[in-house]
Amino acid sequence: MFSSRDEILAAVERNQPSFTELPDITAFKGDSNKSVDRFTEILSAIGGKVIPVKSIDEIRNHVAKNMQQGGRNITTVPLLGDIMEHVYRKDSNPHSLQDVDNAVIEAHFGVAENGAVWVTEEILMLRVLPFICQHLAVIVNANDIVPTMHEAYERIGNTNYDFGTFIAGPSKTADIEQSLVLGAHGPRSMTIFLMS
Amino acid sequence: MKDHAELAEIFNKDEQRVDWHDETLWWIRAKRDIAVHKLPEWEELREAASQIKVNVLSNLSQYLKQFEKNAQANGIVVHWAKDAGEHNRIVHLLLKEQGIDKMVKSKSMLTEECHLNEYLKAQGINVIDSDLGERIVQLAEEMPSHIVLPCIHKKKEEIGELFHQHLGTPAGNADPQFLTETARQHLRDTFLTRRAALTGVNFAIAETGEFVVCTNEGNADMGAHLSDIHIASMGIEKLIPERKHLGIFLRLLTRSATGQPITTYSSHFKKPREGQQMHIILVDNGRSVQLGREDFRNSLKCIRCGACMNTCPVYRRSGGHSYHYAISGPIGSILAPNLDMEKYADLPFASTLCGSCSNVCPVKIDIHDQLYKWRQVLVQKGYSPKTKTASMKAMAWVLESPGRYRAAGKAARVTMKLAPFAVNNKLNPWYKHRDMPAVPKQSFNEWYQTNRKDKI
Ligand code: SF4
Numbered sequence: 001m002f003s004s005r006d007e008i009l010a011a012v013e014r015n016q017p018s019f020t021e022l023p024d025i026t027a028f029k030g031d032s033n034k035s036v037d038r039f040t041e042i043l044s045a046i047g048g049k050v051i052p053v054k055s056i057d058e059i060r061n062h063v064a065k066n067m068q069q070g071g072r073n074i075t076t077v078p079l080l081g082d083i084m085e086h087v088y089r090k091d092s093n094p095h096s097l098q099d100v101d102n103a104v105i106e107a108h109f110g111v112a113e114n115g116a117v118w119v120t121e122e123i124l125m126l127r128v129l130p131f132i133c134q135h136l137a138v139i140v141n142a143n144d145i146v147p148t149m150h151e152a153y154e155r156i157g158n159t160n161y162d163f164g165t166f167i168a169g170p171s172k173t174a175d176i177e178q179s180l181v182l183g184a185h186g187p188r189s190m191t192i193f194l195m196s
Numbered sequence: 197m198k199d200h201a202e203l204a205e206i207f208n209k210d211e212q213r214v215d216w217h218d219e220t221l222w223w224i225r226a227k228r229d230i231a232v233h234k235l236p237e238w239e240e241l242r243e244a245a246s247q248i249k250v251n252v253l254s255n256l257s258q259y260l261k262q263f264e265k266n267a268q269a270n271g272i273v274v275h276w277a278k279d280a281g282e283h284n285r286i287v288h289l290l291l292k293e294q295g296i297d298k299m300v301k302s303k304s305m306l307t308e309e310c311h312l313n314e315y316l317k318a319q320g321i322n323v324i325d326s327d328l329g330e331r332i333v334q335l336a337e338e339m340p341s342h343i344v345l346p347c348i349h350k351k352k353e354e355i356g357e358l359f360h361q362h363l364g365t366p367a368g369n370a371d372p373q374f375l376t377e378t379a380r381q382h383l384r385d386t387f388l389t390r391r392a393a394l395t396g397v398n399f400a401i402a403e404t405g406e407f408v409v410c411t412n413e414g415n416a417d418m419g420a421h422l423s424d425i426h427i428a429s430m431g432i433e434k435l436i437p438e439r440k441h442l443g444i445f446l447r448l449l450t451r452s453a454t455g456q457p458i459t460t461y462s463s464h465f466k467k468p469r470e471g472q473q474m475h476i477i478l479v480d481n482g483r484s485v486q487l488g489r490e491d492f493r494n495s496l497k498c499i500r501c502g503a504c505m506n507t508c509p510v511y512r513r514s515g516g517h518s519y520h521y522a523i524s525g526p527i528g529s530i531l532a533p534n535l536d537m538e539k540y541a542d543l544p545f546a547s548t549l550c551g552s553c554s555n556v557c558p559v560k561i562d563i564h565d566q567l568y569k570w571r572q573v574l575v576q577k578g579y580s581p582k583t584k585t586a587s588m589k590a591m592a593w594v595l596e597s598p599g600r601y602r603a604a605g606k607a608a609r610v611t612m613k614l615a616p617f618a619v620n621n622k623l624n625p626w627y628k629h630r631d632m633p634a635v636p637k638q639s640f641n642e643w644y645q646t647n648r649k650d651k652i
Contacts (some may be wrong), residue, residue, distance in 0.1 A: 006277055
């Protein structure tokens, strides 16, 4: 195996053209005006739902009202641990989440231009959580909506995560004659609690 | 072995289907335009993406070493494969070591290029493709016909029939919602029972040793996060230097592909989950050779968005399978002859050289120029495709001399008027099933000569 490595590297080195500098990309910036409105508009357009809230109690009320009775409802948010099953250990078996109906998590921030939110393993506890649940709800602070992906990566910077993902809306597919169907393999719905 | 023109002829037998295929892809192209026009900085983004990729190619050996070092520090096992065979053997060995004979796979055009499924099947390993479109073509025992939309050539009734046969849905049910729900249930069970998952890679970052996988369905994540062993396969050209460069590429990728602002999931895999094994296979398979071909190395900038296919008038009306290579359309026609000039000599000729592909390409690959250059290389090396050779030789002879060109043009205009069937015939693969445009009475040259004489 080592010989293939050396062979490939030697061939690449021999054949690569002479060095060209990287471009300066610092000028790419979005307009931070109306980020919250844009985020809401775009996320709704891609099948998500945005609910503006002012307190965790409002979220609690909403969740309690909409939670499936008799279903399995989990959260990684300690403040909701009294009304939902609280997942707080990283080392549980991911398969144990296979029957989860609703999950509520937090996100680090959202992105206005595409309706995505950024979450990492520290938030998720189990990486599979936002994919395996039937319905996903995410709490994001309205002050934490950045305009574009450039600001998003500026914000992520050199932070150290083991796994991170941008999630934009419910899972979907249009593979059958381009008809859009929500709920491919991941959640069938995505709700954002936008906290102001 | 049938060439592109012959395979396109088969596809063209069903004219209604061709129209439907054509219109569907154009509709996706139109969605791309709407998304693109919302970003005033689009051209600057393309330029930046292009320059980043040019830098990557100029420093690829360093970036590969940097990526390897950082990925290893993250706990990812790095493998190197010089060709398809070695890639497939590595995957097989990893599974064998764990005593695994079933694997779930998300979209990876590289594994199509390497024919991994066939190889593993022969070794007694069962592979299930989890992307809905790929699962459909897998059930149909076909190749994907498009890199982003694998079953774009299939009608929903055909998919309903496949599901009826393989997944037991009621005969005659072709409702996309119902069929997708069926696939969801069927594949959920697969995700929960497979210990091994293989994914492709959209971008790998030298600076951090992490890799990014983009899907709408969430299938790559479902597979990877439930598996004991995650294998990611990537071509060596998939590297980008720094994490912040993802800002540029993720903005371009899906807007170009389908007009979406971003895929539903853009997952960044940096370290294996606790107790999990994570492997990455860096595959060359001809890429280092292409890197040395000055005229064609830019094809390695490709981020596999599919925009060049959606816009291509030949792809839209000939279908992905007519390209008889894992990657179809304009970019596939540049990549394929690099691997085998003889087998794929026909592909660079499957183009009108209209340049629409180069105009939409988010990383500014000069696609149509490269197709033109491949034609010259292939003809020089004696590989030009069989149906085109005779007429092309004649064309070259005509183009050599201005006198012959004028005479031939005049003759052609007369022929087209008096005997259009002579052009609209079997020897001319491009004009099958369509009428030639009306012929001008005079060429520009003739018109100019007459009018100039009148004026003087
Ligand atoms: S060549 Fe350009 S347009 Fe075609 S798939 Fe690659 S990146 Fe997209």
